[in-house]
Amino acid sequence: MFFLLLFSVFLVSIIVSWIIAKIFDKPIEKILEKIINDPISYAWKKYLIFAIYITGISSGVRIWDIEKYLGYSNFNPKGEMIERTISLTPERWILEILRAIIEALQGISVMLLVFFIFALIAFVIMKVIENKHSEKKNI
Template sequence: MFFTLLLVTLVLAIFTAAIVARAFAKPIESILRRIVADDISYAWQRYLQFAIVVVGVSAGVRINDLERYITPPQWVKDAQIIQLTNERWALELYRTIIETLQGIAWMLLVFFAFALIAYVIVRIAEMKNGNSSAAKEP
């Protein structure tokens, strides 16, 4: 039963992360095309999609939390292994989706914060180049 839970949470986390990666593909592509040179922006976009899936899976499949279904707590005397009931299954699947989305949300927040800073820097550079080239023309 534990291996089934592990496999199902892994598949669910991959599926959820893949949906989020696909949903954010266009915004990420637009941002990177604006900030980074065209020839390398595609590589960065592919890397970010990969990172979304990796972060989503690592956040969604919580190995340390799943261990309680195969080993009893060591700090409690005469402790028993928690049984996997239907209610626990539902809770674990819900927790997998939420943790996957939460991990991806934090990653995207960091990405968009740095992208915003880079965008401001690019805009300032464009404004300086626009003003200096306009001043040189008669």
């Protein structure tokens, strides 16, 4: 059952990443073409799409949280071992799937926010440089 949960969370994270990559494919392409204005912008777009997948999957599949379903052992004060496991009920399945969706979206949104902030800074710098060049030509 644990492996099925792990596979399900992994698959959900891939699907969420794919949807976000499709939604942001054209905007990323347009922004990079505007900022870089070189054929290398295609390579940067591919890298950003790859980063969306990696960020979405690594954020959505939280191994350290899913490990709790494997069970763990504790010792009581008398030195006796106590085995503990958390069962995978339908409610826990739904919570884990929803948590995978939310965490994948959060990770991707932070990554894209950083990209768009740097893209905005680069765009403003380019506009300032273009304005200075156009002023020099007009003089």
